[in-house]
Amino acid sequence: xxxxxxxxxxxxxxxxxxxxxxxxxxxxxxxxxxxxxxxxxxxxxxxxxxxxxxxxxxxxxxxxxxxxxxxxxxxxxxxxxxxxxxxxxxxxxxxxxxxxxxxxxxxxxxxxxxxxxxxxxxxxxxxxxxxxxxxxxxxxxxxxxxxxxxxxxxxxxxxxxxxxxxxxxxxxxxxxxxxxxxxxxxxxxxxxxxxxxxxxxxxxxxxxxxxxxxxxxxxxxxxxxxxxxxxxxxxxxxxxxxxxxxxxxxxxxxxxxxxxxxxxxxxxxxxxxxxxxxxxxxxxxxxxxxxxxxxxxxxxxxxxxxxxxxxxx
Amino acid sequence: xxxxxxxxxxxxxxxxxxxxxxxxxxxxxxxxxxxxxxxxxxxxxxxxxxxxxxxxxxxxxxxxxxxxxxxxxxxxxxxxxxxxxxxxxxxxxxxxxxxxxxxxxxxxxxxxxxxxxxxxxxxxxxxxxxxxxxxxxxxxxxxxxxxxxxxxxxxxxxxxxxxxxxxxxxxxxxxxxxxxxxxxxxxxxxxxxxxxxxxxxxxxxxxxxxxxxxxxxxxxxxxxxxxxxxxxxxxxxxxxxxxxxxxxxxxxxxxxxxxxxxxxxxxxxxxxxxxxxxxxxxxxxxxxxxxxxxxxxxxxxxxxxxxxxxxxxxxxxxxxxxxxxxxxxxxxxxxxxxxxxxxx
Numbered sequence: 001x002x003x004x005x006x007x008x009x010x011x012x013x014x015x016x017x018x019x020x021x022x023x024x025x026x027x028x029x030x031x032x033x034x035x036x037x038x039x040x041x042x043x044x045x046x047x048x049x050x051x052x053x054x055x056x057x058x059x060x061x062x063x064x065x066x067x068x069x070x071x072x073x074x075x076x077x078x079x080x081x082x083x084x085x086x087x088x089x090x091x092x093x094x095x096x097x098x099x100x101x102x103x104x105x106x107x108x109x110x111x112x113x114x115x116x117x118x119x120x121x122x123x124x125x126x127x128x129x130x131x132x133x134x135x136x137x138x139x140x141x142x143x144x145x146x147x148x149x150x151x152x153x154x155x156x157x158x159x160x161x162x163x164x165x166x167x168x169x170x171x172x173x174x175x176x177x178x179x180x181x182x183x184x185x186x187x188x189x190x191x192x193x194x195x196x197x198x199x200x201x202x203x204x205x206x207x208x209x210x211x212x213x214x215x216x217x218x219x220x221x222x223x224x225x226x227x228x229x230x231x232x233x234x235x236x237x238x239x240x241x242x243x244x245x246x247x248x249x250x251x252x253x254x255x256x257x258x259x260x261x262x263x264x265x266x267x268x269x270x271x272x273x274x275x276x277x278x279x280x281x282x283x284x285x286x287x288x289x290x291x292x293x294x295x296x297x298x299x300x301x302x303x304x305x306x307x308x309x310x311x312x313x
Numbered sequence: 314x315x316x317x318x319x320x321x322x323x324x325x326x327x328x329x330x331x332x333x334x335x336x337x338x339x340x341x342x343x344x345x346x347x348x349x350x351x352x353x354x355x356x357x358x359x360x361x362x363x364x365x366x367x368x369x370x371x372x373x374x375x376x377x378x379x380x381x382x383x384x385x386x387x388x389x390x391x392x393x394x395x396x397x398x399x400x401x402x403x404x405x406x407x408x409x410x411x412x413x414x415x416x417x418x419x420x421x422x423x424x425x426x427x428x429x430x431x432x433x434x435x436x437x438x439x440x441x442x443x444x445x446x447x448x449x450x451x452x453x454x455x456x457x458x459x460x461x462x463x464x465x466x467x468x469x470x471x472x473x474x475x476x477x478x479x480x481x482x483x484x485x486x487x488x489x490x491x492x493x494x495x496x497x498x499x500x501x502x503x504x505x506x507x508x509x510x511x512x513x514x515x516x517x518x519x520x521x522x523x524x525x526x527x528x529x530x531x532x533x534x535x536x537x538x539x540x541x542x543x544x545x546x547x548x549x550x551x552x553x554x555x556x557x558x559x560x561x562x563x564x565x566x567x568x569x570x571x572x573x574x575x576x577x578x579x580x581x582x583x584x585x586x587x588x589x590x591x592x593x594x595x596x597x598x599x600x601x602x603x604x605x606x607x608x609x610x611x612x613x614x615x616x617x618x619x620x621x622x623x624x625x626x627x628x629x630x631x632x633x634x635x636x637x638x639x640x641x642x643x644x645x646x647x648x649x650x651x652x653x654x655x656x657x
Binding site: 005006008009011012013015016017018019020021022023024026027028030031033034090091092093094095097098099102104111114115116117118120121122123124125126127128129131132133134137140141174175178179182205206207208209211212232235236238239242243264267268271279282283286287289290293294296297298301 | 331355356358382383385386388389390392393394395396397399400401403404405406407408410411414462463464465466467469470471473474476478481482485486487488489490491492493494495496497499500502503504523526527530554555556557559580583584585586587590591612615616619627630631634637638641642645
């Protein structure tokens with residue numbers, strides 16, 4: 001639509017553009033700042049920053065050199081998020097299917113309302129619940145796992161302390177992710193064309209038959225997108241992991257041992273008494289984390305948009 | 314999300330069938346409870362495992378009469394029901410534990426006094442989180458004052474002005490919504506806190522603003538997009554210039570939508586802890602000056618009390634969590650109520 005702009009319009013457009021560009025610059029500045037620091041650290045320590053397992057702040061006189069790398073934290077982030085997704089994805093699919101196809105009307109209405117609220121619970125409260133309520137359960141299950149499956153390297157333990165382990169933290173992250181993925185999955189499943197489901201019943205199919213052949217394939221990309229959204233949240237989670245995990249700078253794949261960490265909680269632990277060089281390294285770590293979550297989020301929103309908009313009606 | 318007439322669901326069971334299966338479940342639960350009492354299984358998780366085993370056995374025996382297809386169906390039902398119990402249990406447990414553990418410390422003094430003369434382990438009838446509530450409100454208020462206009466202007470830029478940078482603005486805002494909260498805090502810490510030399514409410518508000526802006530801008534844009542072009546054209550047809558048409562037609566049309574954008578933004582950040590750790594820190598008494606130094610906030614209060622780890626301090630943390638949850642849910646319900654008004 002073509003409009004001729006008066007002077008008033010020019011002022012108006014100027015103000016709006018200025019506002020929009022301010023947000024653009026503010027947000028762009030953060031990105032640029034993180035990027036600059038990231039490049040700086042990569043220039044000095046190269047790819048060792050991503051793979052090494054030392055975090056040593058050098059002394060001011062340079063006798064002890066700086067040595068910063070976040071390898072164990074990246075592995076820790078991956079382990080904790082992986083455990084979370086391993087639990088969260090099947091559970092949320094089942095939860096969404098239950099809400100859409102099995103739950104009685106009134107139960108369904110209550111649970112859906114609660115589910116929306118659950119997605120808004122601050123992660124601090126998940127952390128509080130994890131430490132105070134869940135840990136006793138998690139410890140028991142961890143003990144059970146190491147007792148029965150201890151011969152498997154992943155479940156072997158050295159100490160008899162099962163709290164504050166990646167397993168427990170991963171379980172709490174899973175419960176943090178479930179409300180998000182479940183509500184996306186439910187949304188997608190509810191868009192399944194009714195004719196298709198009815199056709200299944202008309203052909204003498206069972207409910208599970210309809211779900212397996214129509215509902216799940218129909219909602220696949222939406223569920224993947226929802227899972228990615230949840231993964232984005234799990235990767236960047238700070239406070240819950242900080243409360244639930246002993247941060248330790250060592251590569252470890254023993255998920256029941258009480259040590260581990262992730263990049264976000266590393267930043268929260270270290271920035272307080274950090275040297276200026278250390279702060280730079282922390283910002284670079286933040287940059288790595290940002291790129292990670294950014295990629296995951298972008299893929300997720302692309303998938304979700306495609307699956308909710310381009311759906312055959 | 315307005316109320317709609319619910320369509321009929323042909324796959325739903327009749328009432329009598331449902332009542333019978335409910336009774337069976339209840340019976341199973343009781344038997345499972347008795348088994349738990351007399352065996353090594355313990356706690357609600359042990360009980361759930363026993364109940365699942367019972368249900369599996371029951372299904373197996375009943376299934377012998379059925380065809381293969383029906384057997385698969387009933388197996389799937391059992392698995393889906395069990396898995397969704399696991400999916401729903403954590404957050405229902407959170408609601409319940411926050412409610413019951415939080416209520417213990419919920420006394421008048423909790424919302425009127427601060428912790429200046431009270432140690433965390435003192436009795437629950439002393440001290441409170443009023444300073445933290447005030448601090449949270451102050452920071453969120455500043456963050457809203459900064460980000461709400463910026464967010465709405467960004468939305469207007471994309472939908473009304475349709476300027477050259479619309480695409481860039483949208484992409485940058487979209488990607489900044491993925492900034493991990495601790496990274497936003499770290500950014501303000503290395504710039505603003507470093508420059509001013511002190512933690513402060515303003516620093517906290519800026520960090521919260523970074524996290525809030527994408528939410529506000531995206532919601533505003535989406536709301537503004539819903540305004541039909543006919544309305545804009547009608548404005549022009551009446552002789553209004555674009556600025557008048559926007560001010561008296563477009564913006565009033567979506568007023569409640571824009572309020573929703575603000576409320577969602579506030580709800581998004583009010584429970585954030587990690588960025589405040591690096592920017593506002595905490596305090597035990599009231600602070601009203603946004604630049605004077607560390608200031609308390611509800612999340613940092615909960616966090617601090619949990620870290621102290623004595624019996625009464627943990628009780629205080631739960632009460633803080635209860636208040637925080639009430640605030641967040643209140644904001645969401647308000648946002649939904651306001652958004653619902655638009656539709657009519």
